[in-house]
Amino acid sequence: MVEAWRITGQAEIDGYVGSRIELAVRLINTLATPFQHGRAVTPPASGADRLAAVLAAQQHLTVHPAANLLTPADADRLAEIAAELRPVFAAGDGLADAAAGLNDLLVRHHAVPNLHGSPANPLGLSFHRPDADPVDAWAADMGTALAMVIGVGQAARLGACQAGKCTLVFFDTTRNASRRFCDLSCQNRAKASAYRARRRA
Template sequence: MLLVNELHVTHVRGRRVDPPADRRAALEEAFTRQERALDEVLTEEDADRLADVAAELHPAFTGDVATLNQALVRHAAVPSLHGDPPVLAFHAPGADLVDAWAADAGTALAMVIGVGQGRRLRSCEAEGCELVFFDVTRNTSRRFCGLSCQNRAKATAYRARRRT
């Protein structure tokens, strides 16, 4: 979700946003906000390639499994154990940073879909917002990425009802 929301989305909470000019800095800032550390040095070329990966993965949030399958093949997603102690990853041991991230992220999405939880992968339904999220509500009823989009949508619906 982080890759898609940071590098691919062009409308956020009713406003048009341009993709970041410095993708590397945007990703590093996003990881810092999420209190996660980058294990490797991220180059400008890696960041540009990750923007392409984000575009590849975005359709999975709307149920397009064919595109997700193509991404899994393209980035050689294979389960393997890495390191000491071994850690399960879904990329080849020699994969570069971008292919590793793409394979791991694509496999995570495929696993969510494969266990029947694909309906929890959502895109915000508010007009003018393309953010994606994982719906954690008990009955999978979440429609918006956050309260600001929910409030905007409800206010718009209220005003429309008042006019008629």
């Protein structure tokens, strides 16, 4: 698994926060992205298909222990949350509006710092109540993690691919926050397109 919260040459973002940012990226790219790598795509539209996509996206991440209890209706709610979180990435001059939407999400899903633990596990900091349902827990955790990135002045690391017909999002871990594309294939597409434009000019 790529530890997306590790920023080269800089202090690491807490692993719990990083895993929630990665979960947000995966859910947005799976449930709320209409273009990928130059092609139009159709995100899953039924609750059952969304549920399968959500379960695949959260594999290898430590998320709410009741993830296996998610229902198709829960997956529909998570698709709505993914669409709400998407504007936070590459918000640019619209960061204040994106932050206002994020604040609203945090209130609606009852985000609250909370220490969770059990006799078998040490106490750990979470951003949701112990009795929160999985959807509220995921929304609160993802929203708080994104808010923390913005709050420490790292909003530029929440990026969206700048290649044509690609709306995938990512968390930029480069030293100087210079990443512009979701992956190498889109970077190469953009370079080829720019080269053809120069030739035509």
